[in-house]
Amino acid sequence: MTQIIGYACINTHLKKVGITTNRGVRKVTLNRTGNQLISQLALQNSKDLHTIIKWNADNNIRMFRISSDLFPWGNKVDITQLPDYTEIRAVLESAGKLARECGQRLSAHPGPFNLLASPKERVIQDTIADLELHSQMFDMLGLECSPYNKINIHIGATYGDKETAIRTWIQNYHKLSDNCRSRLTIENDDKASMFSVRELYDMVHTKIGIPIVFDYHHHRFCSGGLSEQEALELAMSTWPIGIVPAVHYSESKALHENDSKIRPQAHSDYLSNMVNTYGHEIHIMLECKMKEDALLKYRQDFLEKKLL
DNA sequence: ATAGGTCAAGCGAGG
DNA sequence: CCTCGCTTGACCTAT
Numbered sequence: 149m150t151q152i153i154g155y156a157c158i159n160t161h162l163k164k165v166g167i168t169t170n171r172g173v174r175k176v177t178l179n180r181t182g183n184q185l186i187s188q189l190a191l192q193n194s195k196d197l198h199t200i201i202k203w204n205a206d207n208n209i210r211m212f213r214i215s216s217d218l219f220p221w222g223n224k225v226d227i228t229q230l231p232d233y234t235e236i237r238a239v240l241e242s243a244g245k246l247a248r249e250c251g252q253r254l255s256a257h258p259g260p261f262n263l264l265a266s267p268k269e270r271v272i273q274d275t276i277a278d279l280e281l282h283s284q285m286f287d288m289l290g291l292e293c294s295p296y297n298k299i300n301i302h303i304g305a306t307y308g309d310k311e312t313a314i315r316t317w318i319q320n321y322h323k324l325s326d327n328c329r330s331r332l333t334i335e336n337d338d339k340a341s342m343f344s345v346r347e348l349y350d351m352v353h354t355k356i357g358i359p360i361v362f363d364y365h366h367h368r369f370c371s372g373g374l375s376e377q378e379a380l381e382l383a384m385s386t387w388p389i390g391i392v393p394a395v396h397y398s399e400s401k402a403l404h405e406n407d408s409k410i411r412p413q414a415h416s417d418y419l420s421n422m423v424n425t426y427g428h429e430i431h432i433m434l435e436c437k438m439k440e441d442a443l444l445k446y447r448q449d450f451l452e453k454k455l456l
Numbered sequence: 457a458t459a460g461g462t463c464a465a466g467c468g469a470g471g
Numbered sequence: 472c473c474t475c476g477c478t479t480g481a482c483c484t485a486t
Contacts, residue, residue: 157479174463174482215479221464257478261465274465302477305467338477339468415477435478 151423151451152392152431154211154253155443159200167200169193170217178221187230190219194236198243205250209443211394211431212247214256216278218285223277227284237288244289253431254291255298255394256282262301264320265313272320283328293330295359296391300333303343303352310343314351321356335361335396336379337370344372345379353386360386363396364423365415365435377426384428397423398435418442422450 159167171189178185197218204212219227227233247254262275282299291297306313321329334352336345343351345367348360362383367376374382380395387393399416417438425432436442 168481170479170481172464172481176463177483213478217479217481224464259465259479260467260477262478263466266466268466271466278465300478304477307467341468439479 151425152210152253153443153446154209154213154431154433155439156213156257156433156435157215158439159203160439160441162196162200162203167196169197169200169215172217172220183225183229184231186220186222186225187232187236190222190227190230191232191236191239193218193220194239194243198239198246201243201247201252201254204252204440205246207440207444209440210251211253211255211433213433214254214285214289216256216258216282219281222281222285223274227281240285240288241290244291248290253296253394254286254289255300255433256286257300258282260302260304263304264301265303265305265307265317267307267316272323276320276323279324279328279332283325283331286331287327291331293327294391295331295333295387295394297331298333298359298361298394299328299331300335300361300394302335302337303348304337306342310347310351318352318355321358333359333361333394335363336366336372336383338363338366340370342370344370344374345383346372346374349382349386358386359383359388359391359393361394361396363398365396365398365400368400376424380426380428380430384430392429392431394431394433396433396435419446419449 171193173185173189258278262278263271264275266272286297303317334348336348337343345360345362352358353360360383362380367379384393399419415435415437418436419442423432434443
Protein backbone atom coordinates (compact mmCIF):
# COMPACT_ATOMS: atom_id res chain seq x y z
CA MET A 149 0.00 0.00 0.00
CA THR A 150 1.44 3.32 -1.00
CA GLN A 151 1.22 5.74 1.83
CA ILE A 152 0.09 9.22 0.88
CA ILE A 153 2.20 11.77 2.71
CA GLY A 154 2.46 15.51 2.32
CA TYR A 155 4.36 18.56 3.48
CA ALA A 156 3.49 22.12 4.33
CA CYS A 157 3.79 25.41 2.50
CA ILE A 158 7.49 25.63 1.78
CA ASN A 159 9.71 23.73 -0.60
CA THR A 160 13.23 24.28 0.71
CA HIS A 161 14.80 23.11 -2.54
CA LEU A 162 12.86 25.59 -4.66
CA LYS A 163 13.20 28.32 -2.08
CA LYS A 164 16.96 28.28 -2.64
CA VAL A 165 16.33 29.31 -6.24
CA GLY A 166 13.82 31.98 -5.30
CA ILE A 167 10.58 30.03 -5.67
CA THR A 168 8.30 30.84 -2.76
CA THR A 169 4.64 31.52 -2.08
CA ASN A 170 5.31 33.54 1.05
CA ARG A 171 6.25 36.96 -0.21
CA GLY A 172 4.76 39.60 2.00
CA VAL A 173 4.89 43.26 2.81
CA ARG A 174 4.92 45.09 6.08
CA LYS A 175 2.35 47.65 7.03
CA VAL A 176 4.68 50.67 6.82
CA THR A 177 5.80 49.73 3.33
CA LEU A 178 2.24 49.05 2.24
CA ASN A 179 1.20 52.50 3.36
CA ARG A 180 3.81 53.92 1.00
CA THR A 181 3.16 51.68 -1.98
CA GLY A 182 -0.53 50.85 -1.93
CA ASN A 183 -2.36 47.77 -3.17
CA GLN A 184 -0.38 47.58 -6.41
CA LEU A 185 2.39 45.86 -4.47
CA ILE A 186 -0.02 43.38 -2.88
CA SER A 187 -1.22 42.50 -6.35
CA GLN A 188 2.29 41.94 -7.71
CA LEU A 189 3.30 39.79 -4.75
CA ALA A 190 0.11 37.72 -4.95
CA LEU A 191 0.67 37.13 -8.65
CA GLN A 192 4.26 36.04 -8.13
CA ASN A 193 3.24 33.85 -5.19
CA SER A 194 0.54 32.24 -7.31
CA LYS A 195 2.93 31.52 -10.16
CA ASP A 196 5.35 29.94 -7.73
CA LEU A 197 2.54 27.88 -6.21
CA HIS A 198 2.02 26.47 -9.66
CA THR A 199 5.73 25.67 -9.87
CA ILE A 200 5.69 23.92 -6.49
CA ILE A 201 2.63 21.87 -7.40
CA LYS A 202 4.40 20.84 -10.59
CA TRP A 203 7.51 19.92 -8.60
CA ASN A 204 5.34 17.83 -6.28
CA ALA A 205 3.77 16.07 -9.23
CA ASP A 206 7.18 15.32 -10.72
CA ASN A 207 8.33 13.91 -7.40
CA ASN A 208 5.20 11.84 -6.84
CA ILE A 209 4.13 13.89 -3.84
CA ARG A 210 0.38 13.75 -3.56
CA MET A 211 -0.42 15.96 -0.61
CA PHE A 212 0.51 19.58 -0.04
CA ARG A 213 -0.52 22.42 2.25
CA ILE A 214 -0.95 25.78 0.59
CA SER A 215 0.56 28.73 2.39
CA SER A 216 -1.78 31.19 4.05
CA ASP A 217 0.51 33.99 2.88
CA LEU A 218 -0.37 33.63 -0.79
CA PHE A 219 -2.32 36.89 -0.73
CA PRO A 220 -0.52 39.38 1.51
CA TRP A 221 -3.16 41.32 3.45
CA GLY A 222 -5.73 39.35 1.50
CA ASN A 223 -8.10 39.33 4.46
CA LYS A 224 -8.05 43.12 4.58
CA VAL A 225 -8.56 43.98 0.92
CA ASP A 226 -11.02 42.86 -1.71
CA ILE A 227 -8.73 40.68 -3.77
CA THR A 228 -11.08 40.76 -6.75
CA GLN A 229 -10.20 44.45 -7.08
CA LEU A 230 -6.45 43.88 -7.38
CA PRO A 231 -5.01 45.01 -10.74
CA ASP A 232 -3.69 41.51 -11.50
CA TYR A 233 -6.76 39.67 -10.28
CA THR A 234 -7.69 38.20 -13.65
CA GLU A 235 -4.20 36.87 -14.23
CA ILE A 236 -3.91 35.56 -10.65
CA ARG A 237 -7.19 33.77 -11.11
CA ALA A 238 -6.01 32.16 -14.33
CA VAL A 239 -2.74 31.03 -12.76
CA LEU A 240 -4.51 29.51 -9.76
CA GLU A 241 -7.07 27.81 -11.95
CA SER A 242 -4.26 26.21 -13.90
CA ALA A 243 -2.41 25.22 -10.71
CA GLY A 244 -5.52 23.61 -9.26
CA LYS A 245 -6.18 21.77 -12.49
CA LEU A 246 -2.68 20.34 -12.41
CA ALA A 247 -3.13 19.22 -8.81
CA ARG A 248 -6.43 17.52 -9.63
CA GLU A 249 -4.99 15.76 -12.66
CA CYS A 250 -2.21 14.16 -10.66
CA GLY A 251 -4.31 13.45 -7.59
CA GLN A 252 -2.52 15.93 -5.40
CA ARG A 253 -4.56 16.67 -2.30
CA LEU A 254 -4.36 20.33 -1.37
CA SER A 255 -5.33 21.87 1.94
CA ALA A 256 -4.69 24.90 4.12
CA HIS A 257 -4.11 25.66 7.74
CA PRO A 258 -5.06 29.26 8.53
CA GLY A 259 -3.08 30.86 11.34
CA PRO A 260 -3.54 30.74 15.10
CA PHE A 261 -5.26 34.11 14.98
CA ASN A 262 -8.35 32.47 13.56
CA LEU A 263 -10.46 32.12 16.67
CA LEU A 264 -14.16 31.63 16.18
CA ALA A 265 -14.67 31.24 19.92
CA SER A 266 -13.43 34.71 20.80
CA PRO A 267 -15.74 36.99 22.76
CA LYS A 268 -14.34 39.94 20.81
CA GLU A 269 -16.34 40.96 17.77
CA ARG A 270 -13.28 42.27 15.93
CA VAL A 271 -11.49 38.93 16.34
CA ILE A 272 -14.53 37.15 14.92
CA GLN A 273 -14.74 39.48 11.95
CA ASP A 274 -11.01 39.08 11.24
CA THR A 275 -11.33 35.32 11.54
CA ILE A 276 -14.30 35.14 9.19
CA ALA A 277 -12.48 37.34 6.67
CA ASP A 278 -9.40 35.12 6.78
CA LEU A 279 -11.33 31.85 6.51
CA GLU A 280 -13.35 33.23 3.61
CA LEU A 281 -10.13 34.31 1.91
CA HIS A 282 -8.87 30.75 2.14
CA SER A 283 -12.13 29.45 0.75
CA GLN A 284 -12.00 32.02 -2.04
CA MET A 285 -8.49 30.83 -2.90
CA PHE A 286 -9.76 27.26 -3.00
CA ASP A 287 -12.62 28.32 -5.25
CA MET A 288 -10.13 29.90 -7.64
CA LEU A 289 -8.04 26.73 -7.57
CA GLY A 290 -11.16 24.78 -8.41
CA LEU A 291 -10.87 22.60 -5.31
CA GLU A 292 -13.67 20.52 -3.89
CA CYS A 293 -16.20 21.90 -1.45
CA SER A 294 -15.50 19.10 0.97
CA PRO A 295 -12.96 18.28 3.65
CA TYR A 296 -10.97 16.42 1.00
CA ASN A 297 -9.56 19.90 0.48
CA LYS A 298 -9.61 20.87 4.09
CA ILE A 299 -9.30 24.30 5.60
CA ASN A 300 -8.20 23.23 9.02
CA ILE A 301 -8.15 25.27 12.22
CA HIS A 302 -8.02 24.90 15.96
CA ILE A 303 -10.57 26.01 18.50
CA GLY A 304 -7.42 27.50 19.98
CA ALA A 305 -8.63 29.11 23.18
CA THR A 306 -11.03 28.43 26.05
CA TYR A 307 -11.35 31.86 27.65
CA GLY A 308 -11.57 29.99 30.92
CA ASP A 309 -14.85 28.30 30.03
CA LYS A 310 -14.92 25.55 27.43
CA GLU A 311 -18.68 25.24 27.25
CA THR A 312 -19.17 28.91 26.47
CA ALA A 313 -16.23 28.93 24.08
CA ILE A 314 -17.70 26.07 22.06
CA ARG A 315 -21.15 27.62 22.03
CA THR A 316 -19.64 30.82 20.64
CA TRP A 317 -17.52 28.87 18.17
CA ILE A 318 -20.51 27.02 16.73
CA GLN A 319 -22.59 30.19 16.57
CA ASN A 320 -19.87 31.91 14.53
CA TYR A 321 -19.25 28.83 12.40
CA HIS A 322 -22.76 29.26 11.06
CA LYS A 323 -21.85 32.74 9.81
CA LEU A 324 -19.42 31.26 7.28
CA SER A 325 -20.34 30.75 3.64
CA ASP A 326 -21.45 27.28 2.49
CA ASN A 327 -18.23 26.75 0.54
CA CYS A 328 -16.06 27.70 3.47
CA ARG A 329 -18.02 25.62 5.98
CA SER A 330 -18.00 22.56 3.76
CA ARG A 331 -14.19 22.55 3.76
CA LEU A 332 -13.64 23.40 7.40
CA THR A 333 -12.10 20.88 9.80
CA ILE A 334 -10.93 21.15 13.41
CA GLU A 335 -7.74 19.85 14.96
CA ASN A 336 -6.90 18.77 18.50
CA ASP A 337 -4.87 21.33 20.47
CA ASP A 338 -1.41 20.86 21.92
CA LYS A 339 -2.07 22.16 25.42
CA ALA A 340 -3.56 20.12 28.23
CA SER A 341 -5.95 22.94 29.11
CA MET A 342 -7.44 23.01 25.63
CA PHE A 343 -9.39 20.69 23.37
CA SER A 344 -8.58 17.01 22.97
CA VAL A 345 -10.02 14.81 20.22
CA ARG A 346 -12.50 13.47 22.75
CA GLU A 347 -13.75 16.97 23.54
CA LEU A 348 -13.88 18.03 19.89
CA TYR A 349 -15.93 14.95 19.19
CA ASP A 350 -18.35 15.35 22.09
CA MET A 351 -18.70 19.12 22.07
CA VAL A 352 -18.43 19.99 18.38
CA HIS A 353 -18.67 17.04 16.02
CA THR A 354 -21.85 15.65 17.54
CA LYS A 355 -23.46 19.09 17.15
CA ILE A 356 -22.44 20.07 13.62
CA GLY A 357 -20.81 17.01 12.05
CA ILE A 358 -17.50 18.70 11.31
CA PRO A 359 -14.56 16.30 10.67
CA ILE A 360 -11.66 16.16 13.10
CA VAL A 361 -8.04 16.18 11.97
CA PHE A 362 -5.98 14.06 14.34
CA ASP A 363 -2.58 15.49 15.21
CA TYR A 364 -0.35 12.78 16.67
CA HIS A 365 2.10 15.22 18.20
CA HIS A 366 -0.51 17.41 19.86
CA HIS A 367 -2.22 14.37 21.28
CA ARG A 368 0.80 13.76 23.49
CA PHE A 369 0.13 17.06 25.24
CA CYS A 370 -3.64 16.78 25.39
CA SER A 371 -4.88 13.20 25.26
CA GLY A 372 -8.27 13.63 26.88
CA GLY A 373 -7.75 10.18 28.38
CA LEU A 374 -7.63 8.39 25.02
CA SER A 375 -4.78 6.30 23.72
CA GLU A 376 -3.22 7.33 20.44
CA GLN A 377 -5.08 4.61 18.61
CA GLU A 378 -8.41 5.47 20.23
CA ALA A 379 -8.02 9.16 19.42
CA LEU A 380 -7.02 8.41 15.82
CA GLU A 381 -9.98 6.11 15.32
CA LEU A 382 -12.42 8.50 16.96
CA ALA A 383 -11.19 11.31 14.71
CA MET A 384 -11.39 9.02 11.66
CA SER A 385 -15.00 8.21 12.45
CA THR A 386 -15.92 11.88 11.95
CA TRP A 387 -14.97 11.90 8.25
CA PRO A 388 -17.55 11.43 5.50
CA ILE A 389 -17.60 8.11 3.68
CA GLY A 390 -15.40 8.24 0.60
CA ILE A 391 -12.98 10.87 1.90
CA VAL A 392 -9.77 9.51 3.35
CA PRO A 393 -9.18 11.18 6.73
CA ALA A 394 -6.21 13.50 6.95
CA VAL A 395 -3.91 13.55 9.97
CA HIS A 396 -0.90 15.57 11.07
CA TYR A 397 2.33 14.00 12.18
CA SER A 398 5.43 15.59 13.64
CA GLU A 399 8.06 14.92 16.22
CA SER A 400 9.38 17.03 19.02
CA LYS A 401 12.55 18.92 18.26
CA ALA A 402 13.57 18.42 21.88
CA LEU A 403 13.77 14.66 21.33
CA HIS A 404 16.33 15.15 18.62
CA GLU A 405 18.51 17.78 20.20
CA ASN A 406 19.95 17.93 23.65
CA ASP A 407 18.94 21.45 24.56
CA SER A 408 16.63 22.06 27.46
CA LYS A 409 15.67 25.46 26.08
CA ILE A 410 13.77 23.86 23.22
CA ARG A 411 10.10 23.53 24.03
CA PRO A 412 8.61 20.09 23.54
CA GLN A 413 5.96 21.45 21.15
CA ALA A 414 8.54 22.65 18.64
CA HIS A 415 8.80 20.55 15.49
CA SER A 416 11.89 18.60 14.50
CA ASP A 417 13.75 19.02 11.22
CA TYR A 418 13.31 15.40 10.16
CA LEU A 419 11.42 12.34 11.36
CA SER A 420 13.08 9.45 13.12
CA ASN A 421 10.02 7.28 13.59
CA MET A 422 7.51 5.79 11.25
CA VAL A 423 3.90 6.86 11.61
CA ASN A 424 1.78 4.14 13.17
CA THR A 425 -1.43 4.09 11.16
CA TYR A 426 -2.76 1.13 13.12
CA GLY A 427 -3.53 -0.43 9.78
CA HIS A 428 -5.83 2.38 8.64
CA GLU A 429 -5.87 4.30 5.41
CA ILE A 430 -5.06 7.88 6.23
CA HIS A 431 -3.37 10.74 4.44
CA ILE A 432 -0.52 12.08 6.52
CA MET A 433 0.62 15.68 6.59
CA LEU A 434 4.20 15.66 7.84
CA GLU A 435 5.11 18.79 9.77
CA CYS A 436 8.87 19.14 9.80
CA LYS A 437 11.11 22.14 9.53
CA MET A 438 12.90 20.55 6.58
CA LYS A 439 9.69 20.24 4.61
CA GLU A 440 9.84 18.30 1.34
CA ASP A 441 13.37 17.17 2.16
CA ALA A 442 12.07 15.52 5.33
CA LEU A 443 9.30 13.90 3.30
CA LEU A 444 11.75 12.48 0.77
CA LYS A 445 13.95 11.18 3.57
CA TYR A 446 10.95 9.69 5.36
CA ARG A 447 9.87 7.96 2.20
CA GLN A 448 13.33 6.57 1.67
CA ASP A 449 13.85 5.52 5.30
CA PHE A 450 10.48 3.98 5.99
CA LEU A 451 8.53 3.31 2.83
CA GLU A 452 11.10 2.24 0.27
CA LYS A 453 13.64 0.57 2.54
CA LYS A 454 10.83 -1.47 4.00
CA LEU A 455 10.50 -3.35 0.74
CA LEU A 456 14.00 -4.79 1.01
C1' DA B 457 25.63 41.65 0.11
C1' DT B 458 24.52 40.09 4.39
C1' DA B 459 23.37 40.26 9.16
C1' DG B 460 20.38 41.49 12.68
C1' DG B 461 16.30 43.66 14.41
C1' DT B 462 11.64 43.75 13.65
C1' DC B 463 7.31 42.52 12.16
C1' DA B 464 -0.46 42.05 11.20
C1' DA B 465 -3.16 39.30 13.84
C1' DG B 466 -4.71 35.93 19.68
C1' DC B 467 -4.01 33.19 23.10
C1' DG B 468 -1.77 30.49 26.80
C1' DA B 469 2.38 28.62 29.00
C1' DG B 470 6.71 29.18 30.99
C1' DG B 471 10.51 31.87 32.71
C1' DC C 472 5.94 41.23 32.43
C1' DC C 473 8.24 39.32 28.40
C1' DT C 474 9.08 35.62 25.00
C1' DC C 475 7.96 31.70 22.59
C1' DG C 476 5.10 28.71 19.86
C1' DC C 477 1.75 28.05 16.71
C1' DT C 478 0.16 27.38 10.11
C1' DT C 479 4.78 29.25 7.52
C1' DG C 480 9.86 33.05 8.42
C1' DA C 481 10.21 37.04 5.72
C1' DC C 482 10.90 42.11 5.38
C1' DC C 483 13.67 46.06 5.78
C1' DT C 484 17.33 48.89 7.26
C1' DA C 485 21.85 49.61 8.55
C1' DT C 486 26.27 48.15 8.04
